[in-house]
Amino acid sequence: MKDPASAAETARRYRRFAEQEARGRSPLYEALGLGVAGDPEILDFLLTLPEAKRQPNLLLAAARHLFGTPAGWEEFRRDILDRPEDLRALMLVRATQTNEPARCATLLPVLARLPQPLALIEVGASAGLCLLPDRYGYDYGRAALPAPDGAPVFPCAVDAAVPLPAAVPQVVWRAGLDLNPLDITDPGERAWLETLVWPEQSDRLARLRAAMATAARERPRVVRGDLRRDLARLAAEAPREATLVIFHTAVLSYLPSLAEREGFAADVGGLCRYWIANEAPSVLPAIAARAGEAPTGRFLLSVNGAPLAWTDPHGAALDWIDGAS
Structure with missing residues (x-):
């Protein structure tokens, strides 16, 4: 073992991914995550990468992109050990950039309540799929909003406290910011986004493909x-007659320190009327401390630093926090 302390931390990361994120969602990823956590050779391979590149979703997606979906742990392990340099090279140039459009279902009840019309900026926008909340359909069980022709309908389980919108928001301007924007018209970029969908989630993959087709027509900037x-x-470009909203989902965890995340949080409020964060509770602990105990595997949705709801990381569920307004 090259670095026992780093290996132990990486193993904990993969075990946590398997037990808290993949369990009940992807039996294959649960098995692979547990396998990595207990395998010194695979952990040594991961330690050849920068810390930010050791994340489970990146390893799993990159391996599937190169080798195809494995039948199980032994095939996955053999593929990595047979071609470690090819896999390492891909992981160094790729990022997860999941760009899960179904997260719009958890953002929509908030966006619809704000003073209309809206100007949207998404931080960490990837290919811009989440910049199109007004171009999709939604099914909340007790209420639904139809989709335009060809657009996906995102199902989202909600509790009774969630204020469901009667219509999609009016968006008059939108833009995204990303270190490495993905071109949705590029077949290679589309294939990478598809690989980021977990292997058993065929319905999610179909909705992603429909969202990518919508984005290819709309071409969000x-x-x-x-x-x-x-x-x-970028915020200075937004039209003044619209309510400027800056939002992000599963992005701030990529900032290397808590001080940088807190610095962003301190600054963003001065750039817009509404700042919407949808992140793991540990990312902004000062906000999470006011939200109560976090349900396992959920993100915390907050508006202008105030906790509002617990959300499924892929947009499949939304639960209002008691007392949130």
Whole structure:
């Protein structure tokens, strides 16, 4: 073992992924995550990568992209050990950039309540699929909003406290910011986004493909830039007659320190009327401390730093926090 302390931390990361994220969602990814956590050779391979590149979703997606979906742990392990340099090279140039459009279902009840019309900026926008909440359909069980022709309908289980929208928001301007924007018209980029969908989730894959087709028609603008240096310049372009909303989902965890995340949180409120964060509770602990005990595997949705709801990371569920307004 090259670095026992780092290997132990990486093993914990994969075990946590298997037990808290993949369990009940992907039997294959649960098995692979547990396998990695207990395998010194695979852990040594991961330690040849920068810490930020050791994340489970990146390893699993990159391996499937190169080798196809394995039948189980032994095939997965053999593929990695047979071609470690090919896999390492791919992981160094790729990022997860999941860009799960179904997360719009958890954002929509918030966006619909804000003063209309809206100007949207998504931080970490990838291919811009989440910049199109007004172009999709939604099924909340006790209420539904139809989709335009060809667009996906995203199912989302909600509790009784969630204020369901009667219509999609009116969006008059939208833009995204990303270190590496993905071109949705590029077949290679589309294939990478498809590989990021977990293997058993065929319905989710079908909705992603429909969302990518919608985005290819709409062509939401995504500019290359860093969220700490370039966001203010992009925010200044938004029309003043619209309510500017800056939002992000599963993005701030990529900032390397809590100080940087807190610095972003302190600055973003000065750039917009509404800041919507949808992140793992540990990402912004000062906000999470006011939300109560976090359900396992959920993200925390907050508005202007106030906790509002617990959300499924892939947009499949939304539960209002008691006392949230």
